Amino acid sequence: MTTTTAVRAAARVVGAVKVYGGGDTAVHALDGVDVAFPEGRFTAIMGPSGSGKSTLMHCAAGLDTLTSGAAYVGDTELGSLDDRRLTLLRRDRIGFVFQAFNLVPTLTVAENITLPLDLAGGRGDPEWIDALVDVVGLRDRLRHRPCELSGGQQQRVAVARAFAGRPEVVFADEPTGNLDSRSGAEVLGLLGDAVRRTGRTVVMVTHDPVAAAHADEVVFLADGRLVDRMQSPTADTVLDRMKAFEVRS
Template structure:
């Protein structure tokens, strides 16, 4: 079932034109012989700095696989995946882990908060594990942007679903990552909470200069982005800027009659 969100779609955001991440002839193949599945088929795309990009496509189109490969969460079969100027496909496990920790933020459909920690402790947990100190001024700005200043001492079970996902958004932003990847980040939220989280992601781009790439199935969620990339059968088939819910829905219907 598709969840719809209220709220005005995003206007185009000014950006630098510099790629925060780039795929070149990227392919991902699972299995071989009769069980071979080509999840990504020579995909080339870039995600520009200080821009909010949504990735959409029918089920099985490769959208989550693309995000996982670009984020260093999954290996690639061939081609290139870069974060900034760093080629991910040549990194050893330890350096890849360090890159994901220091340069990439993640927001998932499941909030992935530790129930024994309060909101602030969950936000700073990745930095605590890494042994790094947060930039207090930046952290305060992030907390203010996501509207959590009065909930920082609350544990997850004392927060609504929308508030828990805002904690996850703040956690992804707290270490000043070069790029933030979201995999259906509003999938477990009601309409109102989903709209709040999407607004915070949009504000993180506009007000904090972050780069956000989000996989979503929902045309209204995609309309919060500056740009939508469409996949079908492991290939990019369209790319639109200044999306509206209607324009995204029309394009999705052309890709998948069941949409």
């Protein structure tokens, strides 16, 4: 492919179609989506429930496969990869933050942070990880188990883990969905800082306009299609945009 845009895409999908089921009951979760997530940017994917935003993220991150179309991380086309290569790609080039149950309960905080690196059998960059621990503010909790942490602390550990291997892109799936607003703001702040201060790329699925406001750009999905994009969003503009969907539907 030829990159004409000034900014390279960390991840993108082209003509993405995802159909669940078949025949009369077939559901088009994605119905021809083209979207690129530019490098060094914080992009939020928004849309009402059932809009296909989670499916889009899952397919872009190699957790799910497209029915047709293509998904890329960097220049790698995911559809051509078998399960092993996909796993290695997730391990080495992608970071994840899920809504809940992000951590392995038997591992300590420190071990959870370095889990993808340990799985790869490498040691990663100790200085980088050390810096991360300070950024997420968990230095005194490193030897604790996840069950000894609050929900907000757990999500901060998850954020540290997501960035531990310096992935090309970090996907976050409703990372603040289970948190109170203060903890949520902390976690979103961390994600934003990672992008702005260290040039990482973050793609976040959310239905919360306040969360989306932390992003550089918001892409709106409805009925499996990309319907709008918004640069430099604020909570109010996003909320207004969302309300417009609801009126239409």
